[in-house]
Amino acid sequence: MAYKYNNVSDHSVLQIKDEDKDDVIAENDGNMATLTKDRNYVELIVSSIRGKLLQDPPSTARSCIFRIPNVLRRHNEKAFVPNLVSIGPFQHGKKNLKVMQEIKLWYLHCLLDRKPTSETSLEYLVEAIKSMEQDCRDCYGEKIHMSSQKFVEMMVVDGCFIVELFRKYAKEVPRNEDDPVFNTSWMTSVFRKDLSLLENQLPWKVVDCLFHHTKEKDEPKSKALLLLALEFFEVSAFGQDPQADRPLETKHLLDGIRNSLLASSPQAETHDYWEPIPSVTELLQAGVEFKRRSDTWDNMLDITFENGVMEIPPIDIGENAESLFRNLIAYEQSDPSITDCNITSYAVILDNLINTSTDADFLIQKKIILTQLSKEDIACLFNRLYSDTVVGYFCYENLTKNVNAYYQGRWHRWQTILRRDYFSNPWSIFSLAAALLILGFTFLQTLYSLLTYY
Template sequence: MLQRVPQHLYQRITFEERGMEHSTSEITPTNDQLSLHSQTEKDEIDEGRKADHQDQNVVISINQRYDEIFKDLDNNTCIKSAIIFKVNVGLRKSNENAYTPMLISIGPYHKKNSQLDSMKKYKLLYLRRYLQRKNGLNVESCISELEKIKNIALKCYNDDLDTDIVKEFSEMLLLDGCFVVEFIREDYEKVEKEDDIIKLKWMKNQVSRDILLLENQFPFFVLLILYYMSPRPNEENFLYMVRYTLLDTFPKVKFIPKSEIQVITEPFDHLLDVVHMFCRPSGKKVEQNMNASTQNQCCKISFCGNSLQLSKEIRPHLRFWQCYHIPTTRELFDAGVSFLKIGFVEENDEDKTSLFDITFEKGLMKIPCFAIEDTMETFLRNMIAFEQHTSKELYPYFSNYAHLMTQLIGSHRDVNFLRQNKIILKDIGDDKQVANIFKKLSDGVDVAIEKFYYIEECSKLTQHCEKPWNQMKASLRHNYFQSPWAGASTVAAITLLVLTVIQTVLAFTGYVNK
């Protein structure tokens, strides 16, 4: 192995060689000096060899360490199989409380939150009721069954869990899973009984809120195992029970008939996934919008009064820009757009209007009315978080809805306008608070143009606002025909003006004839 010669030794050797060459006795070293120089040179070469050997060992050590890390990554199958996530910082920063349980923890992510320990006694009460449903059912037999699927359930969580949690994971599956199953069973019956474990309405609402948080999810296949281990005679389908237990607490969703629910066979990740399946638009234009989003029908843009034909490469970018820059509600109203509420808060299931059924046609925008309640923001945010984190092929209706409403509600004036039109029925605070909720609802949310449900509405709105005639008509209507009295006064003034002109023309004509 070649060693580097230190620079000062190289200079000294060169200097000595030159001295010997010219036979200069003045610089010829003595024997003692030569011996000293030789020993110094040898020591420094040995030190260089030792340093190089240490560097080589360091490189080998780092390589070995990273080889072990890469090996652990290959063995960590939860990277690919994870279905339950912690909410990313981009979504969490606008309202962290919306993703945090306030009453009960389900699963491992918030298990060590001491503020939620008070619900453990309710978990035990539900567990006891669960075990009483079937003879021979006990804690040991249940945990024995859950041990068989423990490793599969562990891989559902996208996080390194503490050793203590992993050690007690099967017990946690039993305790938390039985709570969810029995809570849904109890609440589905709707009629208060003497043996109801949770009797207070606010507690039931709070539990419903917490078990639909993304970080509080539970593998759905575990819930099904526990459900079928304790069957009740003539009991309803579990999905049907989930539909009536959870969705009545939250905003308007599409009703799915019982006959359709009973034939559903698709696998679900967790309860949030199940609820997302129920929360669909009415279905009249789902396929139309999915097809239209790939056809790029909007191909013209007005620029300085000229209509420009765009190439196929530019059209998708234009549609993307239109989706992100539609006017606010007040601006649309000033441009001649009328607003109409559809649906009612209390409807029978067959006629229920979906929250997503927002349409625009011929200057009229129809928006389903909704109530701003304490749980609405949390519900919407966690549905959005699920859409943003999951790798499943699903349509991001909630992300699309949040983006559209963020565009429509730019300030408290827009909230006030929507309330006057009975679209927002009540609120949890003043107009500014409601406006802030919607302005931040889509923070950190990615909206893909190929899956934007409202792409046609946004394109039509933009084209409507670009036409000067629509703005002129709107200005005329708002300024002179805002009320019946204003309209009557305007008509009277125009009539008077016309009569005055006619009288002037007739008088002038008579004077000329004379």
């Protein structure tokens, strides 16, 4: 019986092992299927990522036209968005800007119809821009997803519009009596704002190429393109006189405006460090005197401080001033080739000086700031102008150090108090003199009494 039991027992054991083996095989098959499925899923993701990898950087060292970073855009969205005309690919095709496309094409027709040179043909202009297409694409801070045909067409139409606009403004070419650009009082001002936006730029090489291929060879009195451009923007560029003789390469219209403003800018003196200075009101209490630097309008950045006197060149703050300031600052923050943050440094100084409307009103009364805006608007403008920026190279290190050293000196403050409280008018002087005389007589009388007693 034991033998049979053992046989039965062994057979049962063998049966159980075979069943377990089947379960293991089934489980392994399921695991293999899962692994195969997972592997296919991973390979699908890997293939998707590889298809998106970029062999070349998204932008090049030649990039000079950028999207506005959201950290700067959020402070005033309207300062960076065109109201009337789109230039270049970033704003191209916006519904609210399409109405200007007809005027662009009409301006192109006017230019071609005059035929100032033998090179002024649509075929010649298209070929010229087509030959520099890749260089133009590299000027933008991100890849432009446009076909070659659409991109070149946009460059030609937008570039010829800018060239014709500048010539008509300078009256180098006749204006049509039905031209809405010059028959509408507000349109030129809007164009100045739109054409100075960082996102609304064309590479300078495009505009310059189209300008020279459409320039009359027998017209020696015609102005250079940069001077025409700066004269167009003069009213809105803080009232500064055009400075077109700077030995700097122009990258686009906004860059040309910035170069013109740097005519007499101080050189950067330190790296990412600056000391805040007190406001106008606080400096006045410390005895600092403010003067308008000169009557010339070509050196607004040339602020100086010496012997308690701060001299500030005049600046005209119009309706488009905030937009221009913000786009210039955004440009300095975006372009890695710009090391000296001159405009940003200037904004820092003005922000320090103007804390309240009282500070703004003082500078307006001194005719340092010329504006039709209210003193509250001026204070608000400068108080938030350079928020969320990094001043890589600050241009007023020595000025801030000298101002703070003067402000912290007690003797200057005491002198100011004496002048304000005791020497501000003849009656104050008379009262002080009388008080000193009475004090002197009292002292002498006391001294005489003591001498007599002893």
